[in-house]
Amino acid sequence: MNIIVCVKQVIDPEIPPVKFKIDPEKKEVVPPPGVPPVISVFDERAVEAACRLKDKQGGTITVISLGPEKASEVVKHSIAMGADEGYVLNDAAFEGLDSFGIAYVLSKAIAKIGAYDLVLCGRQSADWGSGQVGSILAEILGIPVVTLACDIEAADKNIKVKRVVKDGYEMVEAPLPSLVTVSSELGLPRLPAGMRIMIAARKQVPVWKAADIGAEASELDKAHVEITKLSVPTRKTECEMIPGDSPDQAAENLAAKLAELL
Amino acid sequence: MSPVNATYWGIPGYAIFWVLFAVAFGLFAWRLRFLFRLMRLGKPQNRFDHMIKRIKTMLVEVVPQWCNLKTVTRKDIAGVGHALMFWGFSLFLLSYIIFIGLAGGFGLSSVIEQTTFEIVFFSILDIAGIMVTLALVLAAIRRYIIRPTRLEPSGEAAIILVLVFFLMVVNVAVVGFGYAAHDIQASWPPLGSALAGYLSGTGLAQGTLEGVYQGVWWLHYIVIIGFMVYIPRSKHLHILVSPANILFRPLGPKVELEPIPLEEAESFGAGKIQDFKWKDLLDLYSCAVCGRCHANCPAQLSGKTLSPREVVLNLKEHLLETGPELLAGKTSDKSKTMIGDVVTEEEIWACTTCGACQEECPVSIEHIRKIIELRRNLVLTQGKMPESAQLMLGNMQLRGHPWAGVQSLRLRGDWTSDLDIKVLAEGDKAKTLFWVGCTGALVERNVEATLAMTRVLKAAGVDFAVLGDAETCCGDPARRAGYEFQFQIMAEQNIETFKKHGIKEIVTTCPHCYNTIKNEYPSYGGKFKVVHYSQLIADLIGQGKLKLNQEISARLTYHDPCYLGRYNGVYQEPRRVLQSIPKAGIEEMERSRKKSFCCGGGGGLMWIEEQPGTTKVNHVRIEDVLKTGADTVVTACPYCLQMFEEGIENKDIKDSLKAKDLVEIVEAAMKQS
Numbered sequence: 020m021n022i023i024v025c026v027k028q029v030i031d032p033e034i035p036p037v038k039f040k041i042d043p044e045k046k047e048v049v050p051p052p053g054v055p056p057v058i059s060v061f062d063e064r065a066v067e068a069a070c071r072l073k074d075k076q077g078g079t080i081t082v083i084s085l086g087p088e089k090a091s092e093v094v095k096h097s098i099a100m101g102a103d104e105g106y107v108l109n110d111a112a113f114e115g116l117d118s119f120g121i122a123y124v125l126s127k128a129i130a131k132i133g134a135y136d137l138v139l140c141g142r143q144s145a146d147w148g149s150g151q152v153g154s155i156l157a158e159i160l161g162i163p164v165v166t167l168a169c170d171i172e173a174a175d176k177n178i179k180v181k182r183v184v185k186d187g188y189e190m191v192e193a194p195l196p197s198l199v200t201v202s203s204e205l206g207l208p209r210l211p212a213g214m215r216i217m218i219a220a221r222k223q224v225p226v227w228k229a230a231d232i233g234a235e236a237s238e239l240d241k242a243h244v245e246i247t248k249l250s251v252p253t254r255k256t257e258c259e260m261i262p263g264d265s266p267d268q269a270a271e272n273l274a275a276k277l278a279e280l281l
Numbered sequence: 282m283s284p285v286n287a288t289y290w291g292i293p294g295y296a297i298f299w300v301l302f303a304v305a306f307g308l309f310a311w312r313l314r315f316l317f318r319l320m321r322l323g324k325p326q327n328r329f330d331h332m333i334k335r336i337k338t339m340l341v342e343v344v345p346q347w348c349n350l351k352t353v354t355r356k357d358i359a360g361v362g363h364a365l366m367f368w369g370f371s372l373f374l375l376s377y378i379i380f381i382g383l384a385g386g387f388g389l390s391s392v393i394e395q396t397t398f399e400i401v402f403f404s405i406l407d408i409a410g411i412m413v414t415l416a417l418v419l420a421a422i423r424r425y426i427i428r429p430t431r432l433e434p435s436g437e438a439a440i441i442l443v444l445v446f447f448l449m450v451v452n453v454a455v456v457g458f459g460y461a462a463h464d465i466q467a468s469w470p471p472l473g474s475a476l477a478g479y480l481s482g483t484g485l486a487q488g489t490l491e492g493v494y495q496g497v498w499w500l501h502y503i504v505i506i507g508f509m510v511y512i513p514r515s516k517h518l519h520i521l522v523s524p525a526n527i528l529f530r531p532l533g534p535k536v537e538l539e540p541i542p543l544e545e546a547e548s549f550g551a552g553k554i555q556d557f558k559w560k561d562l563l564d565l566y567s568c569a570v571c572g573r574c575h576a577n578c579p580a581q582l583s584g585k586t587l588s589p590r591e592v593v594l595n596l597k598e599h600l601l602e603t604g605p606e607l608l609a610g611k612t613s614d615k616s617k618t619m620i621g622d623v624v625t626e627e628e629i630w631a632c633t634t635c636g637a638c639q640e641e642c643p644v645s646i647e648h649i650r651k652i653i654e655l656r657r658n659l660v661l662t663q664g665k666m667p668e669s670a671q672l673m674l675g676n677m678q679l680r681g682h683p684w685a686g687v688q689s690l691r692l693r694g695d696w697t698s699d700l701d702i703k704v705l706a707e708g709d710k711a712k713t714l715f716w717v718g719c720t721g722a723l724v725e726r727n728v729e730a731t732l733a734m735t736r737v738l739k740a741a742g743v744d745f746a747v748l749g750d751a752e753t754c755c756g757d758p759a760r761r762a763g764y765e766f767q768f769q770i771m772a773e774q775n776i777e778t779f780k781k782h783g784i785k786e787i788v789t790t791c792p793h794c795y796n797t798i799k800n801e802y803p804s805y806g807g808k809f810k811v812v813h814y815s816q817l818i819a820d821l822i823g824q825g826k827l828k829l830n831q832e833i834s835a836r837l838t839y840h841d842p843c844y845l846g847r848y849n850g851v852y853q854e855p856r857r858v859l860q861s862i863p864k865a866g867i868e869e870m871e872r873s874r875k876k877s878f879c880c881g882g883g884g885g886l887m888w889i890e891e892q893p894g895t896t897k898v899n900h901v902r903i904e905d906v907l908k909t910g911a912d913t914v915v916t917a918c919p920y921c922l923q924m925f926e927e928g929i930e931n932k933d934i935k936d937s938l939k940a941k942d943l944v945e946i947v948e949a950a951m952k953q954s
Contacts, residue, residue, distance in 0.1 A: 033685050053750030057679050096679065210671050211678060212664045216766040217543060 061141025099211030099219035169204035305506035323559035431572030550657025574638035584895035634884035656763030718791035776807030792844035838911035841877035842918035882920030
């Protein structure tokens with residue numbers, strides 16, 4: 020099974036909240052100095068899902084990442100986990116794209132890669148969390164999309180996907196080729212082991228520019244989304260003590276209050 | 282008139298002597314050959330360097346029995362007993378060679394018999410015999426009546442005690458009956474001639490005495506050569522092997538870990554018994570089942586299933602079981618899996634690598650490197666490890682340090698702006714680097730110690746620089762957890778950084794960084810002068826550059842970190858520092874210096890979950906602290922500090938006990954009133 024996985028490099032979500040800063044003028048997040056960026060959590064699970072399928076079915080895994088040149092690190096991380104090849108998509112023209120633009124660029128890269136059976140993405144990015152790129156990409160590629168997967172199994176020419184839904188799980192069968200977005204319920208991604216970690220560290224990751232993948236300026240210039248305001252929410256905590264003569268009474272009062280609020 | 286000269290049922294004594302010897306020696310040599318061939322299944326390892334030094338060490342350890350005398354404490358003087366038995370039995374062995382071998386088998390009895398040499402030697406033997414018997418009796422009382430934790434009643438132990446006692450008794454009988462049968466009047470050797478005197482007085486016929494003499498003589502001989510057959514088939518194999526084990530022990534760091542060569546291989550670490558090095562296998566033969574490792578292991582003492590003794594013995598059994606098939610070139614499917622059946626994963630992940638086992642072991646077994654080789658196999662080949670370990674190692678790989686959810690950033694954060702420290706930028710050079718270590722840079726409580734350290738260094742006028750965010754973890758947690766390739770990447774990266782900035786000397790506050798950079802980085806191409814800050818501060822005080830004038834009214838106790846103490850022998854300097862504080866008194870814990878009890882943070886265990894349902898190692902150690910009555914426990918390691926803080930929090934004793942880093946005490950003692 021030939022799988023393509025889209026991965027993104029993000030600001031480390033594990034930084035202490037007090038270090039998270041934005042530039043409200045430019046409407047951008049200011050990367051905290053001295054903290055290396057990491058692979059987006061859900062994308063890492065997507066790579067894990069690909070590796071699990073490769074373990075069972077064989078095939079190849081190709082990883083692509085749209086981002087700065089440093090994004091080669093997340094490509095290498097994916098290769099250490101089990102991916103075979105990877106590319107970074109980097110161009111000045113790719114800066115500030117919205118989900119539609121990103122999906123377009125990825126689709127051009129996928130076209131350049133060639134034949135595939137499955138495309139995997141994280142369910143959303145660990146920074147902006149829009150959760151749209153996967154679905155839009157599938158639409159552009161003209162393939163079915165199954166979102167929020169926590170398990171993917173190959174079944175003949177199809178895949179069986181276990182989806183996370185509000186009150187449980189849903190099993191969906193989809194034909195190949197398809198696109199699946201992966202959720203963290205998939206489980207802990209594998210630790211790069213054996214020699215892979217050394218192979219990946221020494222790998223040279225090719226960088227593709229707009230011209231390499233035939234991304235047209237006319238498409239890249241189309242903006243579907245405009246950010247009007249970026250702000251850090253102020254948190255206000257209020258504490259109301261619910262009275263009660265006895266623990267049972269307090270519990271009743273609490274339940275009533277909750278029913279009122281909800 | 283040696284019994285060998287006589288004829289028995291028409292067969293000359295010489296023939297019987299030598300046939301018996303040939304059989305016994307054959308069985309002995311056959312077994313040794315088997316064991317040697319098994320050992321050779323292990324991977325190559327160069328322990329043949331500096332042979333003169335090695336031989337000297339071996340002689341010093343073995344002949345004056347320093348290997349055992351160094352284990353003697355007030356509570357456990359068995360080492361003295363063993364030394365007596367060793368010296369005593371060495372004399373007996375010599376006597377067997379001379380008086381049975383040369384005098385008997387080689388027919389030189391007429392030359393040796395009744396000479397002054399013989400009389401003197403026999404007299405010494407009598408005294409040695411009494412000493413050995415005394416040691417045997419005490420040994421038996423310890424093992425079967427007192428029953429200390431480390432000793433289990435065992436069949437093999439009973440056999441040897443009985444056999445040796447038997448030999449002591451028969452040795453006297455041989456002389457006694459021999460003298461009586463040949464009417465030799467003598468007063469030396471004391472016991473033998475006393476027995477002879479008694480026997481002469483009983484009026485037994487000369488023929489009877491002669492007969493008994495011959496019987497006792499041959500019985501003595503058969504037991505001795507039987508011993509030779511028995512030794513390599515029991516734990517007493519250590520008699521033959523342990524001097525070699527001491528000869529081949531590591532000359533450098535006590536835990537010798539090798540980088541894994543970068544060829545594509547199917548398997549890393551030790552997954553099968555022959556994946557170990559030959560010295561690892563020799564270790565298995567050397568174990569005398571003394572139990573000292575078991576009785577000092579913090580994992581074992583806090584209720585974990587891990588016992589270093591059991592690991593060694595189970596591996597030995599496994600080697601002997603699978604050996605014949607391996608020698609025949611077959612791999613057995615029905616045999617037990619080494620990781621899983623012989624040593625369980627639970628045991629493998631319980632080790633804090635504290636080194637107490639190796640410190641106690643009289644025969645220089647290297648327990649720790651075996652555990653790490655097993656971990657390498659689990660992590661690098663099988664991809665199997667506890668979730669807590671995987672999370673930590675994932676962080677090492679992704680973030681370059683083991684601390685996720687950090688509470689403070691590396692030193693290009695807020696606080697350096699007040700402090701005016703030199704942070705090395707691209708192209709800068711510096712001679713002395715203050716290596717902070719990931720814990721000291723990222724964990725809130727430990728950052729306090731780091732800040733104190735910078736203030737102390739500046740006050741003492743030390744010219745130093747820091748790396749800031751170019752510093753990744755030294756790699757120690759990755760290496761101890763078996764994630765060797767990640768360690769290699771980090772070591773190479775750090776070494777390159779050091780070289781780029783022209784660093785010559787590195788000062789660190791963390792014993793793990795100290796140990797790793799000092800002892801392990803050289804095999805990755807980086808040799809630097811590495812100093813632990815306690816050594817630096819002791820020096821500065823000695824040079825008068827630091828004055829500790831302020832009295833400290835706290836009652837202190839000092840906890841020796843494993844990686845500073847046992848691993849690197851730094852016991853004195855932290856104490857010297859504390860003792861130079863006016864009115865400061867250290868209340869030593871019973872388990873201190875090389876007997877220090879681990880805090881539970883090493884070997885990756887700072888992150889790896891301990892076996893559920895057992896006491897946590899740091900909670901056991903805190904009891905030691907509380908026993909001293911101290912109100913402050915001082916340590917010189919960021920893991921130890923964290924472990925004590927956790928223990929204090931857990932036991933809710935914040936009001937009565939404080940945990941401090943040594944540098945914090947130093948700073949407090951520096952303040953002008």
